[in-house]
Amino acid sequence: MAVAPNAVTARVKKIRRRRLAGELNVEQTQDLAQVAAILEASGIRTAGLTRPAACYLLAYLGAEPVGAVGVETVVDAALMRVLAVRGPMRRHGIGAALVAAARKAAHTRGARRLFALAPDGDYLRRFGFVSAAASELGDALGGVSAILAAPDEAASCSAFCLDISRDGVIVR
Numbered sequence: 736m737a738v739a740p741n742a743v744t745a746r747v748k749k750i751r752r753r754r755l756a757g758e759l760n761v762e763q764t765q766d767l768a769q770v771a772a773i774l775e776a777s778g779i780r781t782a783g784l785t786r787p788a789a790c791y792l793l794a795y796l797g798a799e800p801v802g803a804v805g806v807e808t809v810v811d812a813a814l815m816r817v818l819a820v821r822g823p824m825r826r827h828g829i830g831a832a833l834v835a836a837a838r839k840a841a842h843t844r845g846a847r848r849l850f851a852l853a854p855d856g857d858y859l860r861r862f863g864f865v866s867a868a869a870s871e872l873g874d875a876l877g878g879v880s881a882i883l884a885a886p887d888e889a890a891s892c893s894a895f896c897l898d899i900s901r902d903g904v905i906v907r
């Protein structure tokens with residue numbers, strides 16, 4: 736195809752962050768095989784990973800992928816879909832870094848509430864998540880059955896919600 740003389744051509748340059756040994760970085764990824772490997776190692780199901788609205792973040796310690804989180808946004812609400820840190824790497828703040836990154840990703844995509852599903856919310860409560868009704872999560876995200884990859888997921892988990900509507904607000 737001929738390019739018009741005045742057409743602006745852009746070269747897409749992939750920017751890969753330098754990963755320094757011992758440094759923790761959380762990056763958006765399209766490497767779903769790596770995300771799946773981390774989830775499987777934690778016994779978390781991988782169904783629904785390829786849903787188009789989902790974005791995934793990987794935590795790297797140096798060059799090694801050590802944790803993953805998924806965020807799916809529907810208008811002004813988001814669901815933290817999965818969260819896992821490799822067993823030997825736990826209790827070093829990697830889970831907290833992933834929750835912070837998921838929160839930022841949700842806010843950046845316009846979400847005012849960040850939902851999560853978990854068997855118990857003890858870890859999530861550390862970050863201010865509070866119990867929510869399944870119907871609240873369903874209403875915000877277009878129906879519980881529409882967002883869950885497996886029908887039994889809702890039965891084994893409870894809903895939690897974090898108000899992120901004031902993220903980014905500068906108080907004067």
Ligand SMILES: CC(C)(COP(=O)(O)OP(=O)(O)OC[C@H]1O[C@@H](n2cnc3c(N)ncnc32)[C@H](O)[C@@H]1OP(=O)(O)O)[C@@H](O)C(=O)NCCC(=O)NCCS
Binds near residue numbers: 826852853859
């Ligand atoms: C939950 C998980 C992501 C935390 O990752 P992590 O990197 O160890 O988390 P952090 O280092 O930020 O926090 C560790 C702290 O959380 C606590 N913690 C970890 N899992 C917890 C849980 N399920 N309930 C309550 N507290 C928990 C640890 O005891 C530790 O406490 P301390 O700071 O007082 O020592 C990780 O344990 C994991 O992958 N678990 C299996 C998958 C899972 O349960 N995912 C759903 C989470 S809602």
